[in-house]
Amino acid sequence: MHNDSYEFKKHNLLTLKSKLIMFRHSKSFTNITTFIIIIYSISLGLKTYVEDSFILSLFSFFDMSITIYFMLEISLKLFVEKNKLDFFKDNWNLFDFIIILISIIPLGTFESVAIVRLLRIFRILRLISVNESLKKLLTALEGAIPSIINIVLLMFIVFYIYAILGNQFFSNLESGLWKNVSISMLTLFRIFTFEDWTDVMYEAMEVHPFAWIYFVSFIIINAFVIFNLFIAVIIDEISKIKDNDIQYALEHENYEMVVIHKELSEIKSELIKIQQEVKK
Numbered sequence: 001m002h003n004d005s006y007e008f009k010k011h012n013l014l015t016l017k018s019k020l021i022m023f024r025h026s027k028s029f030t031n032i033t034t035f036i037i038i039i040y041s042i043s044l045g046l047k048t049y050v051e052d053s054f055i056l057s058l059f060s061f062f063d064m065s066i067t068i069y070f071m072l073e074i075s076l077k078l079f080v081e082k083n084k085l086d087f088f089k090d091n092w093n094l095f096d097f098i099i100i101l102i103s104i105i106p107l108g109t110f111e112s113v114a115i116v117r118l119l120r121i122f123r124i125l126r127l128i129s130v131n132e133s134l135k136k137l138l139t140a141l142e143g144a145i146p147s148i149i150n151i152v153l154l155m156f157i158v159f160y161i162y163a164i165l166g167n168q169f170f171s172n173l174e175s176g177l178w179k180n181v182s183i184s185m186l187t188l189f190r191i192f193t194f195e196d197w198t199d200v201m202y203e204a205m206e207v208h209p210f211a212w213i214y215f216v217s218f219i220i221i222n223a224f225v226i227f228n229l230f231i232a233v234i235i236d237e238i239s240k241i242k243d244n245d246i247q248y249a250l251e252h253e254n255y256e257m258v259v260i261h262k263e264l265s266e267i268k269s270e271l272i273k274i275q276q277e278v279k280k
Helices: 016-024 027-047 053-080 084-089 091-103 113-129 132-170 181-192 197-207 211-279
Strands: none
Touching: 016 027, 016 053, 027 053, 027 113, 053 084, 053 091, 053 113, 084 091, 091 113, 113 132, 132 181, 132 197, 132 211, 181 197, 181 211, 197 211
C-alpha cells in the first residue's frame, strides 16, 4: 500500500489536518478498521440464525453504521492524501473504494434485494486490504500466476492422455466411468482427489489385472509430482517477497543512517559556530 512520510513544522503539529494525517498512518487506525470488519463478518453469520423482526432491524441498523464508518474511513484517506489521484493509483485503495461504493448502493436499486446483499458480503474481503500479511500472500499468488498457468496446462495434457487411455482400456466397464473422454477426465479428477479411487481401480482390475499400473502411475505423476509444483512456485514467490522486504529494510536503514549522519554534521557545525562566537 502507498505510504507517504509526512514532515510537520513545529507551528502546525497541533493542527487538525496534521492530527488526521498521523491518525491515518497509525497502527490504531488499522486495528480499529480490522476489528470492525471482523465484528461485521461475525454479525453476518449470526444473522442467519435470527428470525425475530426486531433483532433483524438491529442488524440492519448495525449494517448501516458499518457503511457510514467505511465512508468516513475512505473520506479520511482521501482527505489526507496530498495528491488525490495518487490515492487511486494504489490497487488496494481502489479495491476499498469499489467495495464501499457497492456498500452504499440502495437496496431498492435492483429488482432483487438479494443481489445487493450478496454484493455487500464482499465487504469482508476488506480484511485483506488492511492486513499486510494477507496482501503479501496475494501478491505472491499474483506473481505465481504465469507459472501456475503452465503447470495447469501440463496437468491438463497428462489428464487428457490418461483419459484417452482409460477410454480405450475401460470403456466396457459397467459403471460407465470411462465411456468417453470427458467422463474419463471427470473420473480422473475423482481419482486425483482420492475420492473412492480404489473402488474405481478394483473395478478395472477385475477385467484388467494390471490396471493398477495405470492408476498408481497417474496418482504419482499428478498428485505427488505436478501438484507439488504449485507449492514450490508459491513458496518461491513468497521467498522473493521476503527478500524484497529485507532489501527494503536495509535500504531504509541506510537512508536513516545517512539522515542521522547529516543531522549530526549540522549539529557539529552549529556547535563549532557557537564556540567561535563564545571565543570572540
